[in-house]
Amino acid sequence: MNKILKIQNLTKNFGNVSAVSNISIEVEEGTIHSIIGPNGAGKSTFFNMISGVIPPSDGYVYYKDKDITGFESYKLPHMGIAKCFQITNVFPKLTVKENVWASIFSCSHKSKIDLFKSMNDFEAIDKETKKIVSDVGLSHKIDDKAEELSHGQQRMLEMAITLGAKPDLLLLDEPTQGLAPEATVEMTELIRQLSKKYTILLIEHKMHIVMEISKIITVLNFGEKIEEGSPNKIKNSKKVQDAYLGRK
């Protein structure tokens, strides 16, 4: 299979402390690849380096065989990488429609002249906005402001904004964080649906979700990769059990 994302020896040092050291993974196209690990394992730092929020100290990130190491985060959506945040991160005073519309517009407008046209001149974007909003089940709220939505709905909106970029690769940072059990099930189902269309790199804390939907799992502990393989392999790995139980 085609490897869409290759990460080689990625390292981040803060002073003398290394938060992530020497991690290499390869993400296969069309699969869900999960990164798990106990709190403080370096998952977020790892994620932020891939998504261009913090520059790595060492190592490379290749996307479709192109070196994208340390690219500013605004460039990634234009290449087909979109990310979804751990904390709900939407545009609170704007409507659901505007939230999603802006995301689609970002990657689909071709010339600078489009910036100055009227908002009504973009039928294709309007249509797509409606489709994505209905995909995440928010059609009835399309003209409401994001801040008026419930927490679960905001998470769905967050997902819709991410999908608006029409990505090939989705970076999801703990998408079920802070969700009620029913909403977690809903979100898990949505991720499973999405995996038919997109390659997904999932950072997750909740073991059972990861086991259920991933094809490959990478386990981090203390900033290092300690195990990698299918859910079955991870389930039976002594190293992983030790890490989660705090034995060393």
Added chain:
Amino acid sequence: MTFLIISQILNGLGLGMLYALVGVGLTLILGVLNIPNFAHGVLYALGAYFAYTIAKITGSFYFAMFLSPLLVVLVGFILESQGVRRLYHAHHDYQLLFLFACALIIQEIIIIFWGPIGFSLLAPPSLSGAIDLGFLIYPKYRLVLICFAFFMIICLYLFLTKTNLGAILRAGIENRDMVKVLGINVNMVFLYTFGLGAYLAGLAGALSAPIMGLTPSMGLDILPICFVVVVVAGLGSIPGAIIAGILIGLSQGAATIWFPEATNVVIYVMMGLTIIFRPQGLFGVR
């Protein structure tokens, strides 16, 4: 020529000490309260005018230098507790605009009480006249000013590094949320910080009066210089503010020798060079 250069450098040093004092005051408020204090300039002016009036009434220059900054602290307390504090929950832009409004108000009050025409405050006989340094004859007051301001900066440094309150203030600049988490009364910390900033502004104003005189616009003129000090220093750096203040004073002194008409522009040249070659400021980390 050497005499001229040395005396101008000393002049610049004196000026730089004053800039350092106001600059540190502004930096403290900026760092801890997270607002640029647009009323800083008028607090500086108030320091000078209070000193003038106190000296006139009591006849004691030293007493004026002592009391005037304390009165400015009082004004600072009023500004913080009656206005700025009410706006903590609004966007910090509004605190800035409130202070700007206060600057306009105090500016006009100065003109109402002291008149639109400037005047001078003379140093007392014990400090006036010149002193022979062997290689140079230099005004006594300016020399005392340099030494005294230097002494105050040392005191400030000791206060910030050796006392508990100083440690809290420094912690506040590093990480404001931390101070809240530690269970310290944030309102008090903000009040004291604003008071200390006001004290430094008032003191600098009072000290400047015998060399630069008093004009109603002195507050409006010093404010942009304070901001340049902060930009050159790097936002929130106290040692940076001290050094940047002195550097700017020195460069103004040097400009007086060679390009007397450019003394006001030279500080902006300094700023321009800083943001081109070291955008985070001399001592800035962010």
Added chain:
Amino acid sequence: MIQNKYSFIALIIFLFVGPFLFPNATITEMLIFGIVAISTNIMLGYTGMLSFGQALFFGTSAYISGLMLLGGFPLFLAIPVATLGSFIISLFVGYFCVKREGLYFICLTFAFNQMFYFIAYVWTEVTGGEDGLVGVERPTYIDSQLTFYIFTAIMFLLAVLALYKIVTSPLGLIFKLIRENASRAEAIGYNVRYYKLISFSIASTFTGLAGSLYVLIHSMVPIDQIHWLKSGDIIFMTLFGGVGSFLGPLIGVVGYIWLSDTFSIIWARWPLIMGVIFAIVVLYFRGGMSELLENLFKKYKAISRKTEHEQDIKNTKLN
């Protein structure tokens, strides 16, 4: 949308009634600062950037257009050149300023403002220094009060329409994204710094356009038009009107200029009163006049609805 329609109708009515309410110099000044405030709001209200250096562009452009008119160039060359000049300066100044956020941005714009002020102050041969640039003459075809007013009103309308076009375009939406959540805007693919620079430039260029017209009112450029206090005034006007709506700042401009004209006749220390009003607005009416009017309107509606309702009850009782 409907609200905007009403505001625009009100604006047109104001343009016709204004000259009868205020002296010629006052009403033209209102329109000119109207351009300034509405364009500043693109940056302040829409993008969420507080610049304390807008007088830089207003003043510089006024100097350029004044100097060109003095040099014998026609007005229709002076205005575009001055506007273009402030556009170029805004790119230069903005490039350094938008790299920094929040407080640093404020400090930098403020310091740049004062840098240009001192250049104008020192460069006496060109700018007239402290005395300002004097002796600029209005071209004969707009020499009368009526023609000058019509000319200003047309320039004003064109600027307002252009700005309205911008806020209702995708660009306007992007500005709002940055105000609401800059890091998310970055994550969905917008180069925030670049768009901040555009916003800064748009505001500054239109402010420059206004500056190039300002020179015509009193046939001179006083140096305080480039002083940082003027930048404060510009922000005050914008905020006084309200940053929540497109035309809101215009209410602030009309109010500010009317108040300062009135008070300056009564008392030489009138800035004191303006300062007090400014402080009150910041402390108690942060939404500005436009929000105040809106709330009053809503309250009035609620009351009238209530009285209607009571009337209904009375009627039913009577029946």
